[in-house]
Amino acid sequence: xxxxxxxxxxxxxxxxxxxxxxxxxxxxxxxxxxxxxxxxxxxxxxxxxxxxxxxxxxxxxxxxxxxxxxxxxxxxxxxxxxxxxxxxxxxxxxxxxxxxxxxxxxxxxxxxxxxxxxxxxxxxxxxxxxxxxxxxxxxxxxxxxxxxxxxxxxxxxxxxxxxxxxxxxxxxxxxxxxxxxxxxxxxxxxxxxxxxxxxxxxxxxxxxxxxxxxxxxxxxxxxxxxxxxxxxxxxxxxxxxxxxxxxxxxxxxxxxxxxxxxxxxxxxxxxxxxxxxxxxxxxxxxxxxxxxxxxxxxxxxxxxxxxxxxxxxxxxxxxxxxxxxxxxxxxxxxxxxxxxxxxxxxxxxxxxxxxxxxxxxxxxxxxxxxxxxxxxxxxxxxxxxxxxxxxxxxxxxxx
Numbered sequence: 137x138x139x140x141x142x143x144x145x146x147x148x149x150x151x152x153x154x155x156x157x158x159x160x161x162x163x164x165x166x167x168x169x170x171x172x173x174x175x176x177x178x179x180x181x182x183x184x185x186x187x188x189x190x191x192x193x194x195x196x197x198x199x200x201x202x203x204x205x206x207x208x209x210x211x212x213x214x215x216x217x218x219x220x221x222x223x224x225x226x227x228x229x230x231x232x233x234x235x236x237x238x239x240x241x242x243x244x245x246x247x248x249x250x251x252x253x254x255x256x257x258x259x260x261x262x263x264x265x266x267x268x269x270x271x272x273x274x275x276x277x278x279x280x281x282x283x284x285x286x287x288x289x290x291x292x293x294x295x296x297x298x299x300x301x302x303x304x305x306x307x308x309x310x311x312x313x314x315x316x317x318x319x320x321x322x323x324x325x326x327x328x329x330x331x332x333x334x335x336x337x338x339x340x341x342x343x344x345x346x347x348x349x350x351x352x353x354x355x356x357x358x359x360x361x362x363x364x365x366x367x368x369x370x371x372x373x374x375x376x377x378x379x380x381x382x383x384x385x386x387x388x389x390x391x392x393x394x395x396x397x398x399x400x401x402x403x404x405x406x407x408x409x410x411x412x413x414x415x416x417x418x419x420x421x422x423x424x425x426x427x428x429x430x431x432x433x434x435x436x437x438x439x440x441x442x443x444x445x446x447x448x449x450x451x452x453x454x455x456x457x458x459x460x461x462x463x464x465x466x467x468x469x470x471x472x473x474x475x476x477x478x479x480x481x482x483x484x485x486x487x488x489x490x491x492x493x494x495x496x497x498x499x500x501x502x503x504x505x506x507x508x509x510x511x512x513x514x515x516x517x518x519x520x521x522x523x524x525x526x527x528x529x530x531x532x533x534x535x
């Protein structure tokens with residue numbers, strides 16, 4: 137990749153270390169909007185209640201996404217930040233959807249289906265339809281966990297499509313609820329301390345499904361298209377609108393570096409971070425509040441065609457102030473991410489290189505060479521920071 141030349145427009149003043157770094161990179165900046173932000177800082181804020189000493193209540197995290205959008209991979213990245221390998225409850229149902237680790241428990245909200253696969257077929261509804269979900273039970277049990285009480289939770293068996301007997305879940309330090317409807321019910325929504333939405337564009341979702349279902353399962357292109365179209369109305373009506381309630385959104389889009397790229401192998405990933413969230417500071421590139429487009433120096437990153445491009449700047453999302461950090465393209469060598477890491481701020485890493493270390497540790501996970509892995513890792517570090525702020529207790533760094 138050829139070494140680009142520097143270009144600055146209306147650039148705010150930078151430190152000596154920043155100035156040295158800017159040489160050999162393409163940067164474009166527009167004037168800061170910090171003054172505008174300051175005038176609206178008191179509006180649309182999201183409040184967290186600090187747990188009083190001795191309460192020791194679980195921290196509640198919500199993760200929403202459509203099926204096949206990377207929730208399981210994200211869970212494993214996040215759990216790795218807190219330590220321990222995820223495992224199913226010992227001695228329980230081998231088809232349990234629950235994952236346990238040293239500090240975390242992950243519950244799949246499919247377990248709160250009130251209609252099994254056959255019941256949904258009989259009534260003509262999909263699993264995305266709220267009619268198939270028992271929100272009263274979900275709310276009561278999430279509230280019980282929040283109040284440090286154990287629950288007896290049903291299990292939705294994804295193999296048989298039936299509801300299996302209940303399993304007992306004890307309150308952990310961190311409870312994660314992942315699935316299709318974590319933010320649909322307002323009562324449940326108010327119990328979360330932090331919320332994430334994984335937003336995969338239709339183009340990328342279609343490309344991924346073709347790769348999986350045609351190559352691995354022998355499905356025809358026509359059947360894949362029909363399956364996607366059958367789900368679309370319910371997804372648009374019930375799942376997609378939940379992203380407006382999330383504190384951070386990881387949005388996966390087709391690359392803009394290759395015209396008409398259809399395979400979904402090169403991705404543009406946007407990390408949308410709401411402003412005003414207590415105990416959460418958005419990650420930024422170079423200069424907080426500025427608008428920056430950056431092509432890293434080709435002598436310092438090994439990136440084959442089409443290269444890598446970063447973007448950072450303020451924006452609005454569903455009427456709220458956000459900061460957006462974006463990566464288009466992918467790394468050839470994950471260890472070289474440390475060059476990018478040194479120019480990111482408010483990452484919630486405890487030491488320089490921790491993001492790269494986490495990425496290398498999970499290098500076998502999908503997305504480890506692009507923005508999905510990078511931003512999922514940063515969100516895991518953010519959750520750790522929120523936890524430490526709420527309970528006033530430090531989490532040991534996991535190598």
